[in-house]
Amino acid sequence: MKSKKSFFKSGLIKQDIRQHGWIGIIYFLFLLFAVPLELMQMASRDYIIFSDYKNYLYINTELQVLILFSIPVATGLLLFRYLQNEASVDMIHSLPIRRITLYISHIISGLLLLLIPIFLTSIVTFFVTRSIPEFQSILSLTEILSWTGLIILLTIMMYLFTVAVGMLTGMSSAQAILTYIFLFLPIGMATMVSYNLSFLLFGFSPIAIEENLVYLSPFLRFIDTWTTTNPFSSLELVIYMIITVCLFFVGMGLYKARKLESATDVIAFHFLKPVFKYGVTFCSMIVGGTYFSATSTLNWNWIIFGYISGAIIGYVAAEMILQKTWRIFHYRIFTGFICYSILFAFILISIKTDIIQFENKLPRMDQISEVYYGKKYEMQELLSKDEDIFSDSKLYIQDVRNLHEAIIDQQQHIESLTYNEKYQEKVVISYRLNSGKSFTREYSLPVDLMKDKLKSVMEAESYKKNLPQYTLLREDILSIKFIPNGPVTKQVLITDPEEIKQLRNVIENQLLKQTLDDLTDQTSPWGYIEFSYQKADKNQQSFEGISVDWKKSYHEISKWLEEHGYLDDARVNSDDLVNAEVTKITSKKNRNEEVYSLVEIFKSGEQYFTITDKDVLTKALERFTEYPEEQTYLIKFRLKDGNEWYGSFSDEQVPDEIRNLFK
Template sequence: MKSKKSFFKPAVIKQDFRQHGWVSIVYFLGLLFAVPLGILQLASQEYILFTDYDNYLKVNTEIQVLLYFSIPVAAALLLFRYIQSESSVDMMHSLPIRRETLYVSHIISGLLLLIVPIMITAIITFFVANSIEGFDGILTLSDLLTWTGLTILLTCMMFAFPVAVGLITGMTTAQAILTYVFLFLPIGLVSLVSYNLSYLLFGFTPIFIEDKVMYLSPFIRFIENWGESEPYSVVELIIYTGITILSFVLGLVFYRYRQLERATEVFAFSFMKPIFKYGVTFCAMILGGTYFSVSGTLNWNWIIFGYIIGALIGYTAAEMILQKTWRIFHLRFLTGFAVYSIVFVAILFSIKTDVFNYETKLPRMDQIEEVYFGESYYLQELEDSDIDIDPYSDSKLYIQDIRNLHEEIIQQRDFIEKQKDDIHLHQLSAVFVYRLNNGEELIREYQIPVNTLQDELKPILEASDYKMNLPEYLQLQRDDVINIQVVPYGPSNQHNPVMITDEKEISEFKKAIEKDFLSQSADDVVSTATPWAYIEMGYKPTNSDTNYMLEGYMVDWKKSYTHVTKWLEEHDYLEKARVDEDDITKAEVTYVPHNPQEDVFMTEEIYESGEKHATISDKETLSTIIYHFSEYSEENMYYVKLTLTDGNVWYGSIPTQHLPDDIKSQVQ
């Protein structure tokens, strides 16, 4: 006996194919153009490195991205467009077909329309790739299967998600907009909230949060990792598979309980309206606060003004969209906005008064297992790289020094917050990452005024645990250096770079750099003096092809590096490796107590604004000046114009304590 119920209707699927089959054709032609035809185009080029295209995602990546994140969405909009029209929805649901059957039939239609072109393209691509000698062994069957599976998953997800979205709204336009809004909302919202918290909470850092939140958007992740053979991790693939299945299930639930008369309304379910209204209000509010914080200094009056204006605009716009009229200004409008304002003010007050003790929280010594101190960028680079180095230290003395510094920062919070935007103040950007015994991490980031906290900073900056995490030290540990260039700092080419290629000399020179690097004092580490030169290390190419440019890394030759200076002198490189007092004919000094204009950062312009000038030509004073000379230092008040023997000039500044008193008296 035949069951009277069926999960799908072949007649519905046939109708979908007749009406929307062109979507499948467009998708097939797009994939055909992007992948197999793209491979043929690459093979026909006269100069091509086939190894640059070692997976199918690298072939016409931009076109592939456009296809995967647009065509499936378009299919979802078209197949379920009838449910957004009053006449169409009444007609379709007057047929003797259950809602579940209609839904499943359209889903099957969509999947067939989208997956069949992928499978045909994969078959064609297999024969095309295998017919080209250059791609033999590079684009393998395994790569093709990976590309096919990933493309099918992305396509199914980008079809299922807008289907579910479309069943909570009554407008096709809203369905399309909300689909992409939801795709980017997690990243945008978390980024905006994190940025706002960075100036609401002392020590809050959004960097690690924003790095992790990128995983919430498959689109952004695909763009970031398109060069990888597998742009998504196994966990991400499982999550995206789960999202796809959940979207199909939610779509079925929404379809089953959706009221047909809600067609043409913005939202088909009442519970979505307050979520949308207050969600838009919140997003607009933090966007307003962000705008007025980045368009000037962190003036709290302007930031609060931005919050108010943003919230008012967002709330008004949301009400107009929901009610589909501009006549929204009534008592209910004012009441709703007032309730939202009260809630937000309470939240803002709790953040600013640090109700949860976020700003003053400091783990006890017995709670800390490991610690990292340094720039957050370096930590991210280490964690993302293949270098097998643990950037965290378990040294109790080092942990205690870092904790002492952190404690002093908390105590001087008010001063540090007032001074953090002062461009004339020498500051060190650093992140504190504590790994606790319970497995949790406590992360804080500050702009540390070096001169104010120099006593607390000194033992940390001089510790090997700190220096050995710096990128300069890590590069010195590499054993694939094949040449070293010493390039003098300065405005002229009167000294050509010193090139070192002898394997023994390279080894000796690296050891000299390492000795100086690890023996730096705290003053050397934070010194703003312009180095003698930068040392560029060239590494073996990562590819055997000789057309590849060599990889390289630069390390500064600081003026305190005595071992480097001695080694260069012993090997007769010193004279060519730097600009010193023998290369300077005179120095002209002027006094500029403050930057003449806040937007002027060129040292030459600041020097020219000086009223009095003194000329120096004796070698002893010139030696002192060039040793402490700094091209960029906003905290100095004495600016220098160096005239070199080849006629070029070099502008910079010099700290007050390193300039003779008689020169100071001449220019003040």
């Protein structure tokens, strides 16, 4: 006997295909343009490294992203658009068809419109790939099956996500906007909240959040697979499958519970309206605080103003959207805002007064197994390469902990410093505890204030071996180039394997001998040392070049270059100069605080002297800096090729011969 119940209606599906079949055609054409046609274009180019495209995700990635996160969304909007119109929603639901049947029928229609183009594109792409010899060995059948499966999964997920969001609202425009807002909301909220906590809590580090941000949005994760060659893991794919299935049932449940009269309402469910209102208020408040914290360099009066103004704007905007009118200004409306303000003020005060003692927490020595001290971005770079950056040296752990304890003791003084005061190091202290947990803090440290404690940490071998200059030496170096700092064209390229081996050892020893003063020296370098090495997973013709500063304190490197006859071509020396002209800025009125060009500052001097003595010129080259901030003595080098090179000296660095000229 035929069942009286049916989970879908073929008539509805046929009607959807007739009405919206153009979506499938457009999707198919876009996919053809993005992948197989791009493969054919690349094959016709004269210069192309085929091995760079060993995954179909690398083919026209930007267009794939645009298509993948627009067409499925448009499909969800159009197929369920009848829910957002009062006349059509009443007419459709007057038919003798259950809501579940309507829902499943439209879902099937959308899947047919989206999946058939993917399968057809996959077949076409397979034959196109087989017709291009250079791609045959790179883009295998496994690769195209993987690409097809991933595109299908993400397409279905985006489609069902749009449908589920559509059940929450009664307006198609709101559905589209909310779909993309929800897609990026986790990333935006995590970023904004972590940024605000970084200046509300002394030592708070957003590293753990930043490392996982990309996983909070399939949009960014898809891009990440291309930019970092970090493919989707099996766990991610399983999670996406579970989310997709959940979205199907969530959409179905919301469809059944949705009231027909909610069409044209911004929020279809009454219980979600407060969530929307206060959610918008909170997001707007966080944006306001973030904006004024960045533009006013952490001035607390402006930050509080940003929080208040942002919250008011968000609250008023949310009320206008919900009520669909601007006439909302009566005292009862703001009762909720007052309650919200009181609650947030309590939370803000609790965070700022550190009632949970976050800022003063410090693990005991017997709890720590390993430690890392260094800069945040260097830490993230090394971890991305699976480098072991932590040290288990008990002496080093004790030194870092002593420094950390001193930082906590000097909290008020450190927080009172502005970014313009003295030289500061942005550092991370991360402990691995015996329990397996991590304990991480991030600080901006004034080097002069913490010099005693910093010396033992930064001069330790455990610290220096994590410096980017040192980690470069672990690569298989093919050549070392010395590029002078200054307006000259000369340089030195060393390619002899034996010389590279010798120089590598000299550089390694020099880096390990650096003192705290060497590490924090702001004097301009002699030039830059560029290391070239073969890139991982690439062919023989593809190389990577990364340069590091050749500091003036690296005397052993200079000595090696001199012994091998390279020194004169590796840096600017007195033989390259005709003379130098010096001046002194005697008062602040001579310095325009808004001008950061050494050329302009040099012109504001009152007395000028010309130097031709080669010994004095050599000293000037050794001690000058190209940074103009708060320097007293300015110098202009005239080179034999006609170029001019400007620099400056602090009172401590200026050679006595130049100082004596102004007495």
